[in-house]
Amino acid sequence: MDADIALAVRGARVRFGAVVPCDGVDVTVHAGEIVAIIGPNGAGKSTLLDAISGFAPLEAGSVAIGGTDVTRALPYRRARLGLARSFQDARGFANMTVREALLGSLHGRFRGGLLAEGIGAGVARDDERAACDAIEEALALVDVRRYLDVRIADLSVGTARAVELAVLSLRRPAVLLLDEPASGLQQSEVEALAGVIERIRGSAATLIVEHDVPFVRAFSDRLIAMDLGRVIAEGSPADVLDHPAVIESYLGVPAR
């Protein structure tokens, strides 16, 4: 067993009735590595992220985070083990302010429980103070300071994405899953996003699902191409993008 494997998916199969959006997928991501999954719509990319984060039950196969098997674990358990993920709509907690969302992302780090809060014990208060300090950490990565007291529902798509990244990074995840982070962004915003992902690189194993190939090509260590629920190519970005099966799945014609 490789010690620095942060995320290991083996033979993952997901079934919704007659549809099998993921059929025997293997994915390995090492600590500090950035891996991008590309593929046409319906390739099973987002379902794979759901399977890894625990929202789509596996019919066969396994998922391990940092060597711990989580195949049967509930989503919040996986999150406690260091898994963080974004959602395509980036509207996480629409009715909460940015500050609240940032504090909420520190949920797992608090020591005081319900009882301590109920009697207003010092430990709960210390936790809140520490959490307020910790927010600075995220603001150093993505500066959303101006919007701290704005409701997430009132943010533009780009800002909501930025906030989501700040929220995710604040949790110091061991494994970071990003679901189409560039969709709906303007070109300048996509470039800025690439910068932030580069900065997170050192701390987390990152798995990105994305349509925008030039965007992920810039910083990915490896690409995985999927089509119809299977991995059709895997390797360095250049190799995968030149792979005949990948060209065929994107263009719909066999590559000559």
Added chain:
Amino acid sequence: MIWLQYAVFGLGVGAIFALLAVGIVLVYRATGMLNFAHASIATAAAYVNFTLLERVQWMPVGLALAITVVFGALLGIAIRKFVFGPIAGTSQVVKLIVSFGLAGVLQGAVGLIWSRIGTPTLPGHSLFSMTSGIKIGAATIPSQRIALLVIGAAVALGLTLLLKRTEFGMCVRALAQNPLAARLAGVDERRVHSAVWAIAGATAALAGVLIIPFGVLTPLSLSGFQIKSLAAALVGGFASLPAALAGGLGLGVVQEMLVGAPAPLNGLRSVLATGLVIVLLFARIERRFVSEQEARALEGDERTLAGKWKPVPLGSPRAWLAGTVILALVFFGLSGFWAFVAGRTLIYALLGLSLVVLTGWSGQVSLMPGTFAGIGAALAWILGTKLGFPMPLVLPLAALATIPIAGIVGVAALRLRPLYLAVATVAFAGLFEETLFVQHWFANSGNAMSVPRPKWIAGDHVFGLVVVLIVGATFAATAAFGRTRTGRALRMARDNERAAASAGVNPTKYRLIGFALSAAYAGLAGALLAYLLGTFSMATFGFLVLSLTVFGLATVGGIRTPIGALVGAFIVVYLSEVFRASASVQDWVFTGTGAAIIAVMAYSPDGIAGMLARFKRHSRAVEPPVVETFELAEASGGR
């Protein structure tokens, strides 16, 4: 032979349950609104039918029935337009709250128009003979019973075919599974909804007219049918019409057979429907009928509210404490009577606060605040009066004792989706009212119970002061709690279950915490109310009477902030004191709170507190801007 007779009787009444159940299922599938006011439509229709026959001498029974069914359909269309229309496309929680409001309006209006006193049903008022019919052995099954069965079953089967075989049915199913895709495919959502509500209203009216000749018509004579038809509908997972028909018939047969059963068994009759609901919830029956995708679509999306729900202030804990001190000082200036009223206001505010935590912060709906308050009051009687415990010990015990009960209810609805928790609370509220609240040891058999105040705080003034301090401290603590890790986790699970789980928050755990906490508040409020009233009976805590009032006050005040509970309690208690002399005060309270709930949810979901917050924002011109810029470029600094 006697059993056969019971069974045929049961089929007749069961067909009525089925007739109501298919209406509930149809509306739920097409609009996502589980209608807790469905039996109230039947009640209103029964009164219309009675009035027609009574006032218009020449009116044939058949024509009266036809007019009444048309009335039911028109009532359904009106509900679609004025009640459901403004909240279509919002979350399940809002729809549930509005459905409670609708029940209040209909029940109250029936009471106001036709008075609360029962009307004897007259022999000439039934469509078919009540005396002659088919002979089975020595007994006669009246034609009306047979007509019930035939009509009920025919309508249920007809609607099943309508859903399965017609284009209209396909539109209904398409809207249930994916509203957006259905609209894009050209389904006229409003027309389909209107048709569905019209069918539901008409069938409910039919049920009301057919069943009434067997009993006496009072505003509440059909209230038991609500839970029974809900139980029948739940047999089909709120989705399958044939299963709902079978459920209704089965429930009717078992219920009538129990009438003839020997002593301990026949007592089960009163808890049959509530028990069935609880068993079905534990068995997670809906999984057999509804796919995960459809369930999500029907549940709606809390986030669709985001446009309307602006931030509301919680009030800082210090402000609440300061307010408590000021109120305590004001108290000395009040007369004894007003000190009593003020005490009642604060206790109702505490009940409202339990819904702020549950509905406002945790996104769930419960019809048990009245029940938990009743348990708290009964515990005050058992512990304080019978066992002689001192009040400072009784109050926390009454609050804590509700938590395990909330745990049981919560586990019954363990997927803890708002819909199933709401159904579970209705069932448990009914179950407790039928069983626990009539026990001699627990509730003095429903008779008057007295809980004397301790001697040192016996006067209304002094006791009111104690209430001020306890309630004020609870509000301050709650405002502080809203800002803690747990308070945030409640709101995270409310706003987005998946995102919350991805942040390490266990949504099930926090919903359970929200429910248990709200139960404890209600238990404390109930015990305080027992001491305040001195003498009371469990009727005070009837779930329609108290829970609906509490829902009304919390909604009107603003269900997401403690300030709202206080404002709402002030309005409701003050108005009910002013109109205390009126004989129909209860009906006015039902109608008023019901209408207020509907209006608030449609136009200002955060109630008065929301309006105040908006006003404040406008006057200072600090409305948070819609943010258009992207800030990553700045952040990535060295680029």
